[in-house]
Amino acid sequence: MLTEGHDLVVVGSANADLVIGVRRRPAAGETVLGSDLATYPGGKGGNQAVAAARLGARTALLARVGDDAHGRLLLDTQRAAGVDTRPVLVGGAPTGVALITVDPSGDNSIVVSPGANARLTSADIEAAAPLLAAARVVSLQLEIPLETVAAAVRAVGPDTRVVLNPSPPAPLPPDVLAACDPLVVNEHEARSLLDGDPAEAGDDPAAWAAALLGRGSRSVVITLGPAGALAADRRGQTRVPGVPVEAVDTTGAGDAFTGALAWRLGTGDDLATAVRYAVRVGAAAVTRPGAQQSYPTAAEVAALPD
Structure with missing residues (x-):
């Protein structure tokens, strides 16, 4: 197994996204006609790896x-x-597949067949332990089995930083949550992890971040769409404003954000600085259609307005 150090090792899912445009999504038992089938590369793990590599990171995908x-x-x-x-x-x-129907408003319905993603096992992680131990950052999501994610957390080296986007959201074991530096969540994921507790899951992202820190995460980043993001650790919180752009398609923008964030943390950026850069990457990604095909280069990120 590879042992050379990478800036970022992404451990996660790789899917083929099968997309059909429809005039309206079908009701139960109904058949509707759609557009020609389009096939795109996807999966949160694959997306993050492409986003980071396109920016210049030495990236590997497990x-x-x-x-x-x-x-x-x-x-x-x-x-x-x-x-x-x-x-x-x-x-x-078979390779994991996401079956996606999209209506004219952009709303979609998605059915995912995990396929090979569900067969990425703890034994596979153990075999790749030297790769993970040598990485500056390991980035994880939850489109692979949770026990595989936990095995990856155990396999990282003492100087390796763990970034986790718990999507789709699921309760996290204490040792996984304690390794997150940061835990990267959107509003839906934050509320889910906080179990809908009104005392913690109100409408204030700052309260969500404080609650997630209180549950054991080393640091927390909450993405806020066009409004930017919130970065929080034991020293305090920083609100990072969004970058004004004309959004065309938000598909995969969160993965672009997380891949960029993970890479910048590996280069030595502090959390707030890395989040500022990641916000710019996410903003660039929404200006073009699709997921991986929309991800910017470092030069394109630099060309965005301040």
Whole structure:
């Protein structure tokens, strides 16, 4: 297994997104006609890896895909972005697929078949332990089994920083939560992790961040869409405003944000500085359609207005 140090190792999902445009989403038992099928590379892990690599990070992806056309598409896309795909495991199940219908307003309905993502195991993580221990940052999501995420947390080196986006949200074991530096959540994910407790999950992102810190996370970042983000650690909180852009498509923008944030933390940025950069990356990503194909280069981020 690889042992050289990477700026960022992303451990997570890689999906093929199968997208059909519809005039309206079907009701139960109903058939509607749609547009031609479009296939795009996706998955939160794959998205984060592409976003970071396109910015210039030395990035590796640890994931599992099927030995099929969708798996080959995902691997080719990662390599084209500059991601080290040697850790990607092939086989065991078909590549994960997201079936997406999108109506004219942009609202969508999504059904995910995890496929090979669900077969990324703790044993796979243990085999890759030298890779994780040598990384500056390891970034995780919850589109792979939670026990696999926990194994990755245990495998990181003493100087490796862990970034976790708990999406889709699920209760986190104490040792996983304690490793998060930061825990990256949007409003929905924050409320879910706080169990809807009115005392903690009101309408104040600052209160959400304080509550999540109180539950054990080392630091917290709450993404706020066009309004920017909130960064919080034991020393205090910093509100980072959004960047004014003309949004075209928000698909995958959160993954672009997290990939950029993880990379900048690995370069030595403090949390607030890394969040400011990540907000700019997320803003650039929404100005173009799609997920991975919308992710900016470092030069494109620098060209955004202040």
